[in-house]
Amino acid sequence: MLNQKLxxxxxxxxxxxxxxxxxxxxxxxxxxGGFVDKGESIKNAAIREVKEESGIEIDLTTFLGIEQEIAKMKSVMIFQGVPVGGKLATSKESKDVGFFSIDEAMSKIRVAVFQDRIVRCLNKEAIPFIIER
Incomplete structure (x- = not known):
């Protein structure tokens, strides 16, 4: 049986x-970000993934939306968070980490879907969004 990935x-x-x-x-x-582990809550997965990949501890503040990749049977829950501790650090999952202005972030990101994600997340009138592709 095929299962959706979250x-x-x-x-x-x-x-x-x-x-x-x-x-x-x-x-x-x-x-x-990353996948939610078996037996893990979505909220805890979001907090864990940020810490694992960046060294930053966060509080989640807002649910922003869902992006569903129908052919890949994958759904991504997108949140906003604020740093509450930790220190920037790379990991086995990240080659580099940092905080960037919106313009800098847009110029660094090469994958169009991730650029579109930033635009959607900053458009308060469109939150929460549901994207299907």
Whole structure:
């Protein structure tokens, strides 16, 4: 039987309204995130993935939307969060990490879907969004 895969991504914004990005080995720069583990809550997965990939501890503040990749049977729950501790650090999942202005983030991200994600997440009138592709 085929099962849907559930993932999370988090737009972490600091006090200067900069965005936290992680540089993945394959996709390049993006929001931190990943798959929800068996027996794990969506909220805990979001917090864990940000910490694992960036070293930053967060509180989730807002549910932003869902992106569903129908052919891949994958849904990504997207949240906004704020840093509450930790220190920027790379991991086995990230080659680089940092906080960037919106313009810097848009220029660093090479995957169009991830650029579109930033635009959607910053458009308060469109939240929460449901994207199907």
């Amino acid at each position: 993932a999370v991504a988090v737009m972490v914004t600091d006090a200067d309204n900069q965005l936290l990005l992680v540089k993945n080995n394959y996709r390049g720069w993006e929001f931190p």
